[in-house]
Amino acid sequence: MMDNKKHNFSPHPSPLFKFGQINVNGLCSPVRQQHLLNFFLHSSFGALSVNDTCLSPxxxxxxxxxxxxxxxxxxxxxxxxxxxPHDGVGILLRNPLHKHVQTIDPWKGHLLKxxxxxxxxxxxxxxxxxxxxGSIHQTICNDLIAKLLSWxxxxxxxNYFVIILGDFNIDEVAHSNYPSSHFKLLRLLSSRFFTDHQAHSSLDGPxxxxxxxxGSSRLDYxxxxxxxxxxxxxxxxxxCPNLLDRPFTDHKVLTTIFDFSSCLAILAKSRLKQKKEMRTIxxxxxxxxxxxxxxxxxxxxSFGVYLDKQYHSNLDFSSLSLxxxxxxxxxxxxxxxxxxxxxxKVSNTHRYSYSPELTKLIAIxxxxxxxxxxxxxRHPNRPTQFSQMITALPSYLENLASLLPDYTVPxxxxxxxxxxxxxxxSQKNLVSAFLFTKFAQHLSDSVEYYTALRDEHFRTCSAPLLTQPYQLKNQAAITHFQSIVSPSLIHYSSITSFPVRWQLAYTPFLTCPPHYMILFWHLFPCKNGLM
Known part of the structure; x- marks a missing residue:
C-alpha cells in the first residue's frame, strides 16, 4: 500500500461476497479447469467450493x-x-479474502478448512x-463426522465462526425412506444451531x-x-454454462451473498497510525x-507536450514502442x-457505500x-432481548413499506x-427478493460492473486491435500486457466492427487518435480504478 503522499488508484472492492458451491464431476482435464476458471471469474465469486474434483496430489x-x-x-x-471415485475438494478465494488466510487444513480428499x-x-x-x-462408505462417513466435530x-x-459448503449427498425429502444414520450430518449442524441459508431464504421449500x-434432489448446501x-x-x-454444447455438470450452483462489511471495516488502529495509509477516490x-x-x-x-519534450516533434509517434x-x-x-x-482522500477504514435505500434494506x-x-x-434466559425485538419490529416493517409502494404491513x-x-x-423472503433486485441494479450502476462487462465483450491483447504488427518492435511489452489483461470471449478487429451502442459508449475523447483510444480502453482500466 502506498503512503498518503502518493496516489493509489486501485478500486476498493465491495464488502458483499458471493459464496458458491458446485460439484464439478471431475476436474482432471485442462479444458474443464479453464472452463471452471472462466465461470469463477466472470460470475464474480468471492469464494467457490468445488467438490468431486478427482484430482491427484x-x-x-x-x-x-x-x-x-x-x-x-x-x-x-x-x-x-x-x-x-468422487474424492477431492477445493476452494477458490478472490481478493481480498485470500489475503486473510492463515492456516490450510486438508483431510483425506473429503474436507478442506x-x-x-x-x-x-x-x-x-x-x-x-x-x-x-451405502455400507461401503460407513467408515469414511464416521471418520468425517468425527473430524468435523473436532473442528x-x-x-x-x-472463538471461530464457521461457514460450511459442500455436496452432502443428503435430501430429507427424496431420501425420507433412508435410515436415520444417513442424516447424521444434517442433525449435527441443526443441533448446533447452524443456519441452512437456502432453506432460510425459501418459503415453499429449497x-x-x-x-x-x-428426477432431482437437493444435495448441495x-x-x-x-x-x-x-x-x-x-x-x-x-x-454453470455448458462446455462444448454439453452440460458441464449434473449439479446446479448454489450461491449465497454475504455482507462482510463488519469484518473488513475493522482495522488495527496502530497500523493506521504508523503507516498513515490513505486512498484517493x-x-x-x-x-x-x-x-x-x-x-x-x-x-x-499534456500527452502532446510529453511526446514533444521526449522526442522530436516531426517524429511519427506510431513508430514508438508500445x-x-x-x-x-x-x-x-x-x-x-x-x-x-x-x-x-480517505483512510483505509473507508468502505464501499450504498444508496440509502439499499442500506435500509440491508438493515431490515x-x-x-x-x-x-x-x-x-430459544434463549429462555434472555426475555428482554426478545421483548425489545418485538417492540422494534413494527418500525422495521414501516421502513419496508416506505421502500415498497405496493406493500402494506400485514x-x-x-x-x-x-x-x-x-x-x-415470509417477510424475510420478501426482503431477500427485493434486495436481490436492488443489488443487481446497484451492480449495473457501478464501475466494477462496466469493467467486467468490457472484459466479457471485448477481445484484448490482440495485435491487430492494439496496433499494426510491424509497429510492435518490443516483444517484452506484448508479453507484459498479455499477462495482465483478463481472458477474452469475443473478437473485434477494428473500431468500426463494434456494435453501435459500444461505439457511442467508448468514445469519450473525441480528439484522441483512434489507436491511442484502443490502447486506453484495453490497458488503463485493468491497472487503475479511474474508469
Missing amino acids: SNAKFIFNNEHSQHHFRSYWACSSSSR LDLFFHQTKISIISIYYPPF FDYARIH DPTFFHAN IWSSPGFPAPGLFSQMVA FSYTSTSVEQWNNFTTEVDN DRMWHALKAAILSAAIEILPFQ NKFLDRFLYRLTT TYSTTPVSVFKLFLR
Whole structure:
C-alpha cells in the first residue's frame, strides 16, 4: 500500500461476497479447469467450493498457479491418495479474502478448512464432500463426522465462526425412506444451531441442486454457525454454462451473498497510525460536463507536450514502442485526473457505500435474521432481548413499506411462536427478493460492473486491435500486457466492427487518435480504478 503522499488508484472492492458451491464431476482435464476458471471469474465469486474434483496430489499442485497473480485469487485443494471415485475438494478465494488466510487444513480428499483472520474476527471456511448412502462408505462417513466435530469444538473454544459448503449427498425429502444414520450430518449442524441459508431464504421449500434421469434432489448446501459476522442476504440457484454444447455438470450452483462489511471495516488502529495509509477516490458521478471537457483537453495537451519534450516533434509517434506510448498516455491521464476531476482522500477504514435505500434494506434483512435466530435457538434466559425485538419490529416493517409502494404491513400475532416464525420468514423472503433486485441494479450502476462487462465483450491483447504488427518492435511489452489483461470471449478487429451502442459508449475523447483510444480502453482500466 502506498503512503498518503502518493496516489493509489486501485478500486476498493465491495464488502458483499458471493459464496458458491458446485460439484464439478471431475476436474482432471485442462479444458474443464479453464472452463471452471472462466465461470469463477466472470460470475464474480468471492469464494467457490468445488467438490468431486478427482484430482491427484500431483495434478492439484500446479493447477491455476499461472493465473493466481494475473486474476488476483488463490486456489486450495484437498486430494486423496486413494483411487476412490468422487474424492477431492477445493476452494477458490478472490481478493481480498485470500489475503486473510492463515492456516490450510486438508483431510483425506473429503474436507478442506481455511482459517481466515480479520481484526478481532476469525472465520473458518470448510468445503466438504460427504459420500452417498451405502455400507461401503460407513467408515469414511464416521471418520468425517468425527473430524468435523473436532473442528467445531476447536472453533467454539477459540472463538471461530464457521461457514460450511459442500455436496452432502443428503435430501430429507427424496431420501425420507433412508435410515436415520444417513442424516447424521444434517442433525449435527441443526443441533448446533447452524443456519441452512437456502432453506432460510425459501418459503415453499429449497430448490433441487442435482438432476438425474429419474428426477432431482437437493444435495448441495451452504450453512453458517450461529452469530456469523457476515449476514447472508439472499440465496439462489444458477446453472454453470455448458462446455462444448454439453452440460458441464449434473449439479446446479448454489450461491449465497454475504455482507462482510463488519469484518473488513475493522482495522488495527496502530497500523493506521504508523503507516498513515490513505486512498484517493475519484468522484466520477459528480463530474460535470465542463470538467469532462477540461479533462479531455488536458489529457490531449499534456500527452502532446510529453511526446514533444521526449522526442522530436516531426517524429511519427506510431513508430514508438508500445511501452513508451502506454506510459506516456497513463501519465497524461493520471495528472489530468488529479488536476481536473473531483476526488477525496480517505483512510483505509473507508468502505464501499450504498444508496440509502439499499442500506435500509440491508438493515431490515439483518434484523429479521437476528430475530429468526433468537426464535430458533430459544434463549429462555434472555426475555428482554426478545421483548425489545418485538417492540422494534413494527418500525422495521414501516421502513419496508416506505421502500415498497405496493406493500402494506400485514396483521400478525406473536403467538403461537410457530405461526409467528412463518410470518417472519415470509417477510424475510420478501426482503431477500427485493434486495436481490436492488443489488443487481446497484451492480449495473457501478464501475466494477462496466469493467467486467468490457472484459466479457471485448477481445484484448490482440495485435491487430492494439496496433499494426510491424509497429510492435518490443516483444517484452506484448508479453507484459498479455499477462495482465483478463481472458477474452469475443473478437473485434477494428473500431468500426463494434456494435453501435459500444461505439457511442467508448468514445469519450473525441480528439484522441483512434489507436491511442484502443490502447486506453484495453490497458488503463485493468491497472487503475479511474474508469
